[in-house]
Amino acid sequence: MLRIAVPNKGSLSGPATAMLHEAGYRQRKESKELVLVDSANDVEFFYLRPRDIAIYVSSGKLDIGITGRDLLLDSGANAEEILQLGFARSTFRYAARPGTATQVADLGGMTVATSYEGVVAKHLADSGVDASVVHLDGAVETAIQLGVAQVIADVVETGTSLRNAGLEAFGEPIMESEAVVVRRTGADPAEPKVQQFLRRLQGVLVARRYVMMDYDIRVEQVEKAVALTPGLESPTVSPLHHEGWVAVRAMVPTADAQQIMDQLYDLGARAILTTGIHAARL
Ligand SMILES: Nc1ncnc2c1ncn2[C@@H]1O[C@H](COP(=O)(O)OP(=O)(O)OP(=O)(O)O)[C@@H](O)[C@H]1O
Ligand SMILES: O=P(O)(O)OC[C@H]1O[C@H](OP(=O)(O)OP(=O)(O)O)[C@H](O)[C@@H]1O
Ligand SMILES: [Mg+2]
Numbered sequence: 001m002l003r004i005a006v007p008n009k010g011s012l013s014g015p016a017t018a019m020l021h022e023a024g025y026r027q028r029k030e031s032k033e034l035v036l037v038d039s040a041n042d043v044e045f046f047y048l049r050p051r052d053i054a055i056y057v058s059s060g061k062l063d064i065g066i067t068g069r070d071l072l073l074d075s076g077a078n079a080e081e082i083l084q085l086g087f088a089r090s091t092f093r094y095a096a097r098p099g100t101a102t103q104v105a106d107l108g109g110m111t112v113a114t115s116y117e118g119v120v121a122k123h124l125a126d127s128g129v130d131a132s133v134v135h136l137d138g139a140v141e142t143a144i145q146l147g148v149a150q151v152i153a154d155v156v157e158t159g160t161s162l163r164n165a166g167l168e169a170f171g172e173p174i175m176e177s178e179a180v181v182v183r184r185t186g187a188d189p190a191e192p193k194v195q196q197f198l199r200r201l202q203g204v205l206v207a208r209r210y211v212m213m214d215y216d217i218r219v220e221q222v223e224k225a226v227a228l229t230p231g232l233e234s235p236t237v238s239p240l241h242h243e244g245w246v247a248v249r250a251m252v253p254t255a256d257a258q259q260i261m262d263q264l265y266d267l268g269a270r271a272i273l274t275t276g277i278h279a280a281r282l
Contacts, residue, residue: 005065008047113149141165
């Protein structure tokens with residue numbers, strides 16, 4: 001049975017559970033459930049703190065986990081990301097009151113508050129900067145107002161938390177993060193159960209990122225139309241009963257669908273339809 005770690009709290013928890021549910025796995029109904037067996041799919045889910053997940057996976061007690069890239073790196077665990085999941089996207093940055101610093105090189109002798117001590121200590125050391133790091137569990141933006149540090153290093157998404165605290169990000173971002181699937185470094189990548197799990201999640205990503213597009217077009221214009229909708233491999237082109245016309249079917253990125261429909265219409269395509277993809281295996 002495949003043993004999988006799922007975040008039980010925070011920004012990762014809801015989207016991770018939703019993605020697993022979309023991939024056809026049973027998920028817990030209430031947040032007090034810590035372990036759930038999905039016997040139909042031969043999988044056992046462990047709901048754990050996001051910060052601990054890479055550690056469980058690196059120990060080999062669990063086969064696979066979903067966590068954030070920033071948390072994986074901060075843990076220093078012997079685990080690697082094997083699939084990017086596209087949610088909980090964030091940037092990890094230094095921030096301070098305006099005028100404090102413009103780059104990491106300015107931080108010598110200062111104190112940096114963060115929940116990601118591993119990442120920050122390494123970044124300072126790699127940058128050759130001698131600064132102190134103080135670990136706080138959360139709400140680190142307030143550490144400056146309360147005089148615990150001059151600088152923070154934290155997750156930034158919209159920047160609202162920084163603005164509300166009167167802080168500004170500075171310097172190059174330390175890293176970009178998103179939710180990832182992690183596995184113990186060196187574990188067999190061809191393990192069939194793991195491959196099947198990854199294919200299911202990839203299927204959800206495809207279903208979310210693409211729509212199916214159908215349209216009718218005159219034969220003379222089909223090459224131009226197909227250039228707009230090349231599909232993943234190649235679009236399906238079928239003859240219509242009405243001579244001189246063909247029907248085309250191709251997957252297109254959801255984000256571009258409306259623009260492509262306009263361009264197809266201008267080429268003379270008609271009956272242009274998009275439909276959602278419910279699930280996929282590529
Ligand atoms: N506001 C946010 N937007 C996008 N991603 C975020 C945000 N806050 C945290 N993350 C990401 O979510 C992951 C989990 O972080 P964390 O466990 O701290 O979640 P949280 O939402 O901050 O919950 P908690 O209430 O436990 O602090 C990290 O990879 C982090 O980069
Ligand atoms: O740029 P923003 O959109 O404002 O998002 C970033 C904020 O979100 C997270 O905080 P969270 O709410 O998880 O609280 P925490 O600091 O206690 O973890 C993160 O630690 C930042 O504070
Ligand atoms: Mg947080």
